[in-house]
Amino acid sequence: MIVDSALYRGGERVFVDCTKEDLHRLREEADGTDDFVWVGLHEPGAAELEHVADVFDLHPLAVEDAVNAHQRPKLERYDDALFLVLKTLWYVDEEDAVETGEINLFVGRNYVVSVRHGKGGGLHSARLDLEKQAAVLGHGPSAVVYTICDRVVDIYAEVAAELEEDVDEVEASVFSPERTQDSQRIYVLKRELSEMRRAINPLREPMKRFAEGMVPGVSREAAPFFRDVADHLIRVSDDIESLDGLLSSAFEAHMARIGLQQNEDMRKISAWVAIAAVGTLVAGIYGMNFRYIPELRWHFGYFYAIGLMVVASVVLWRFFKKSGWL
Numbered sequence: 418m419i420v421d422s423a424l425y426r427g428g429e430r431v432f433v434d435c436t437k438e439d440l441h442r443l444r445e446e447a448d449g450t451d452d453f454v455w456v457g458l459h460e461p462g463a464a465e466l467e468h469v470a471d472v473f474d475l476h477p478l479a480v481e482d483a484v485n486a487h488q489r490p491k492l493e494r495y496d497d498a499l500f501l502v503l504k505t506l507w508y509v510d511e512e513d514a515v516e517t518g519e520i521n522l523f524v525g526r527n528y529v530v531s532v533r534h535g536k537g538g539g540l541h542s543a544r545l546d547l548e549k550q551a552a553v554l555g556h557g558p559s560a561v562v563y564t565i566c567d568r569v570v571d572i573y574a575e576v577a578a579e580l581e582e583d584v585d586e587v588e589a590s591v592f593s594p595e596r597t598q599d600s601q602r603i604y605v606l607k608r609e610l611s612e613m614r615r616a617i618n619p620l621r622e623p624m625k626r627f628a629e630g631m632v633p634g635v636s637r638e639a640a641p642f643f644r645d646v647a648d649h650l651i652r653v654s655d656d657i658e659s660l661d662g663l664l665s666s667a668f669e670a671h672m673a674r675i676g677l678q679q680n681e682d683m684r685k686i687s688a689w690v691a692i693a694a695v696g697t698l699v700a701g702i703y704g705m706n707f708r709y710i711p712e713l714r715w716h717f718g719y720f721y722a723i724g725l726m727v728v729a730s731v732v733l734w735r736f737f738k739k740s741g742w743l
Contacts, residue, residue: 418465420541422456428555430548440472444528453527453558457544460534473528476500483521486534490616492623492632499524499634501562501623503569504616505535508579513602515576515609517616520569522562524634529561543568559639566624566646573617573653577660580609584660584667591671596678603668610661617654624650688737695733696726 422437423430424446431452435442443454456469463484470480476495482488488502505518518535531540547554547564554560583606590597626632627643635643703710703722715721737743 418459418461420457420459421544422454424452424454425554426452428551428553440469444472447527451555451557453529455529455531455544455561457531457540458533461532466532469530473523473525473530475523475530479521479523483523483532486519486521488519488521490619490623492626494633497526497634499632503566503620505533505569506573506576506613506616507536508576510579513583513605513609515580515612517612520565522565524558524562526634527558529558531561531565540565540568553642556636556639558634559636562627562635563639563642563646566627566643567649570646570649570653573613574649576613577653577656580606580613580660581656584663588663588667591667591674599671600668603664603671607661607664610657610664613657617650617657621647621650621654684742688733688742691737692730692733695729699726699729
């Protein structure tokens with residue numbers, strides 16, 4: 418579905434008397450040196466994207482990637498056009514889950530075609546913000562690429578902040594006095610961090626190339642803007658590595674606490690077994706079928722045996738309590 422399409426000239430959106438689906442008319446109107454067309458699509462079908470490809474002469478391999486989605490973040494050049502793949506992320510707090518989408522950008526001298534899959538990374542608001550900045554928009558297609566990359570990386574930072582809160586909760590739970598079962602949540606969070614790595618790390622090289630002005634078709638004047646995006650991307654990547662390290666440490670601490678708790682349980686069990694064994698020992702001795710047991714016919718023998726069991730058990734209980742076993 419075509420969400421929006423427009424012609425831009427000199428950093429301003431130009432009104433063209435046609436529908437947003439009339440891409441041929443928009444392409445024809447982009448006849449100036451600084452004119453370009455930006456077409457935004459959301460989860461288009463194969464036939465719709467083929468139509469857009471015919472209008473802008475998009476490379477069939479890039480079109481195939483955009484239709485199938487689920488691509489690794491990358492930057493490729495086809496003839497005089499660029500194809501950039503970005504992963505979008507959003508966080509579902511109830512499930513501790515990082516969900517992913519995808520944005521595919523076709524960038525030529527006088528056009529940008531953005532194809533979005535999934536809920537994350539809505540581009541209409543990014544378009545509206547960019548249209549308010551004529552000086553930035555005046556850089557042409559490079560400005561669109563920068564704006565989309567900047568928006569995506571900013572969302573990466575927001576997701577990382579959400580994950581940081583969850584990691585803090587896990588740390589507090591692991592070191593709380595209550596017995597907790599945090600191993601499953603730690604595993605889930607580490608898996609989501611891995612999902613973020615797959616979105617962020619492959620993007621570092623393309624952003625570096627943009628920042629160094631090494632990509633033909635992207636204005637060198639836009640390099641300072643991409644340096645800012647690259648810096649944010651590196652910062653988020655470092656945050657992810659730091660969070661992963663904290664989770665690994667929390668998992669090790671959690672397993673160590675489980676070991677200590679098990680040892681503590683075994684000490685308590687052993688102490689109670691020892692206390693019970695005293696009574697069992699006394700009962701076993703006086704329960705033997707020998708005729709000549711001195712206390713067997715004693716009038717107070719029963720009370721003596723019971724008292725011996727109780728006194729011995731109390732002494733052992735106090736000893737284990739003082740030793741910290743109970």
